[in-house]
Amino acid sequence: MIICDKCGISSHPFNLSFHKHDGKFLCSACDLHNYKKDTKFWTEREKNLINLLNDKKGKRYDAVVPVRGDAEDYYVVEKLISYKLNILVVFVNNFFLNDIGWRNFHNLITYFDCDSVTYSPNLHSYKELVVTSLRKFKNIYLPYKMILHQYVMSLAKEKDIPFVIFGQCQPQEFAGKFSYRDNLRLSNWWVTEHEYNNILYDEFIGTGLHLDKTKWDLIRYPNKSYLKKVNGIFLSNYLPWDQASQNIQSIQHDFFPQQQRNTFDYFENAGSSVYYQFHDLLRRLNFQPKVHDHILREIRFNRLDKKTGMHILKNMDQYLAYNIKPFFKNFLQTTDSGYRWFVKNRLMDVKHLIREESPKKVNQIGTRLMYEDSKISQDEFVKYTKGI
């Protein structure tokens, strides 16, 4: 096993490559991270972005911006407005937002005064997709991602909007998978490889999905000939991305961070009722919880010393505690025996982490990302189904 001498990472779901530099191993993420110091390079990249955006203007809107009420959305929207783009904010409801998430989303569109579209898939169909995804792939976010990408790309095409703009390209930032010079765009391949965990549409609907055939298009990524003239781009490919510092700035725009138990980053994915609970437990089951990425990110930016970070990563389970029952009870509305069966049979490797408290607290390491006025959710599952 090769370990990066700079950050200590050995593997990542997006896959890493390692180079030997001055006798030391350097992972692709650290290798790419070195570019962040090159201000001349980024001035040029931002110029390229502005030229690209000015080159193709839409009739009414210049870009679709998919949001989830997260701190990152505040940075993306603010940046695009500063470029004098007329943006259409699109929120695809995954029914996982709590009261803080909804409040942050409404604050975003009010504060920046942007036009927005909210799309809520049929709740019963969505639940069936989540159940199928959980049963077949141990993943509860997959249906949301499939619907999101299908919807935003189709909407951009329908409304003749030339760009769909995402903030961070995760495989690039967390695994250094692409060069910044690659001019990476969103594609069917990219989405399948990085967002859908290599699960193909046919595989998803294959067997066990109790959903009418007419609703399958909900999760089918549009064909390339249909998507002609729609460009999906990532801002992190053109700007020196520093997720944590950018997210903290959202406080100025009245963003509410959320107190979390399983990470010290109260900004990323604040407002989700499942992200650091059941979703994170499934991440831990399949690979590593989200705090793994947060620790490595902070080490690369020299905001966390490697020794502390590595100690947490090596003893990760001591820092984790998950309460997943509300998801089964309030979202899936399963019976107690159904919940117990699932934990016993499908979560056997991680069931020791389903507990009230962990022996150690990951948020004891103390970073500026643990904003002292962070909120605690009062209403975990807000399932608006009409009237938005």
Place this chain on the structure above:
Amino acid sequence: MRIGLATIYHQGNFFQSFEGKYFKYLGKPRNIFDSAEYHNFSEILVIHPKNPPISSSYASTKKITDFFCAIPLIISGDILENKAQWFDTSGVERYAFNSLCFEEENDLHDQYLKDFGRQALLGIIPFVKEENHYYALDYSRFKKRIINQNLIDRLFHIYDEIIFHDISSHGLNCGFDFNIFESINIPLNRTIICGGVNLNSIPTAKKLNIAAVYFENISFHSETLIYDHMR
């Protein structure tokens, strides 16, 4: 002119390569093949390097041919020496030889010719430019050889087509170095170019009547860039 995809393969996974020095994970074969079909590529060159930092094996080649792929596959870099193995990898449409290119005489050529016919055989010349001279890289012998008319004539006599692979531009999307064709007489209608090919390379390649161009990493960096351009 045919449009193909060139990609690096190692132990069951595909990789992006930059300048032939840096390798980054790209994806699993099934997703790569699906994507290549989605982009309507005419053929896929699977570069299967033998030398460090990555090496190859028969098992690895066999694995790739077990996937169903509707696009013809060309295997380069792991040309099998065992006759039973050739037939075992029946999913391979053509073979591209590198090291054998530089051997004046080798029985393997004749055997391949006899069993599969000339159309199945390609030569691949990875090249670099140094001090205004173009050198072919002979990977198995760690040697650089100057590209001269004798070599070219001999290779076009043996192989159906020759792939000129610009190693120093590979993965950089900076354009293929067409100057290599100026100093030597090459039948361009039997020539394939690869390495740095971008959309600006297409008009020149068409003008020169090049047989095929192979895109590398950029094939996976956009949805419709190549598709839009070609149609």
